[in-house]
Amino acid sequence: xxMNKSDATEMEKETGxxxxxxxxxxxxxxxxxxxxxxxxxxxxxxxxxLLRSKLFQLNNTKTYDDMDLTNIANTVSASQDEExxxxxxxxxDRKHLDExxxxxxxxxxxxxxxxxxxxxxxxxxxxxxxxxxxxxx
Numbered sequence: 627x628x629m630n631k632s633d634a635t636e637m638e639k640e641t642g643x644x645x646x647x648x649x650x651x652x653x654x655x656x657x658x659x660x661x662x663x664x665x666x667x668x669x670x671x672x673x674x675x676l677l678r679s680k681l682f683q684l685n686n687t688k689t690y691d692d693m694d695l696t697n698i699a700n701t702v703s704a705s706q707d708e709e710x711x712x713x714x715x716x717x718x719d720r721k722h723l724d725e726x727x728x729x730x731x732x733x734x735x736x737x738x739x740x741x742x743x744x745x746x747x748x749x750x751x752x753x754x755x756x757x758x759x760x761x762x763x
Contacts, residue, residue: 642677642718643760649698651708651748660746664713667739674729677716684710708748723757 652660668679687699704710717723730736747753 640678641716641760642722644717644719644723645758645760646715646717646723647756647758648713648715649702649754650711650713650743651702651704651751652711652746653708653748655707656746657709660711660743663739663743663746667736667743670733670736670739671715671726671730674733675722675726677718677722678714679716680714682712682714684712702751702754704748720757720759 664681668676668681671679684699684704687697687704689695689697689700699710702710717726744752
């Protein structure tokens with residue numbers, strides 16, 4: 627079913643044209659604590675204007691060698707005792723992302739939550755992130 631122009635415009639209002647993707651390896655024992663920090667930081671991001679944030683947990687670590695597809699769990703070197711989490715943050719545009727980031731940078735609570743989230747990652751690892759522009763297709 628094709629999306630009409632009105633639906634596409636409405637979707638862009640909800641999701642913007644800029645996303646930030648964040649990937650992290652979380653030991654399974656830290657699942658609940660990391661989820662609580664995500665909830666708190668997500669509330670702060672929304673307070674400062676983030677359009678939307680979605681968190682996902684990898685549910686399949688199979689690699690499809692016959693299709694030359696490598697699972698992200700292998701790319702980030704996740705073990706059986708770890709979960710791979712992906713967060714998508716949605717912004718109107720690059721300027722909006724910069725504005726939200728600046729406001730968050732001025733918030734002491736956000737700094738505290740960020741440090742706590744780093745402590746819950748697999749030791750020796752860090753968040754992997756990228757900023758992406760929506761492509762017109």
